[in-house]
Amino acid sequence: MYAIIKHSGKQYKVSLGDELKLDRFEAEEKSSVEITEVLALSDKELKVGAPLLAGAKVVLEVINHGKDRKVVIYKKRRRKDSKLKRGFRRQFTRVRVKEIKG
Template sequence: MFAVIKTGGRQYRVVPDDVLEVGKIEGEVGTIVQLGEVLMLGGDTPQLGLPTIAGASVAAEVLDHKRGPKVISFKKRRRKNSKRKRGYRDEITVLRITEILADGKKPSVGPRPKRVKAEPAPAADAAE
């Protein structure tokens, strides 16, 4: 099953366990957020929204907040001694899609536990 969602003025086609970068969304790292603007649900019987599907939402886990690449806007008017340089970086939220929900259901999957790096086993005494 897949869904087409709208967030930050853009549309994304998502399936469970997708990782995507969207415009900044409020939420702490590790929490579950619900994206309510679902434009289409696909699968055996696709549903189209007019413009959205009532009661449908997508649950996603917030993985990270970061900044995008630097974008520089430079304008110059030749022979006029006029130029302007501006730059900015977008605020980005990294999400992992956990569930696609229909009919007003609540998310049943919580955030995944963080991975703990396994420490290597102590080596046998080589001085024997």
């Protein structure tokens, strides 16, 4: 059984017990969060919403918050003596899928 959910503009395929790194959102650790934006659900047959499935939800348990590893962005324009080096670390919330309700 799996579901395709939408969270902060991105789509994720989740199964029971999966761990995900979602974009950071405010929730306390070890609390439960319900995602009602379910795009598709597969149990024995695939159900696809238009665009969302009515009555379907995914229950997530917040494990922790953190920062990902650094991503370095380097731009160089040849023969122009122009270069730019920047980096950033994405903040995330790690969650575990507890329940998928259809």
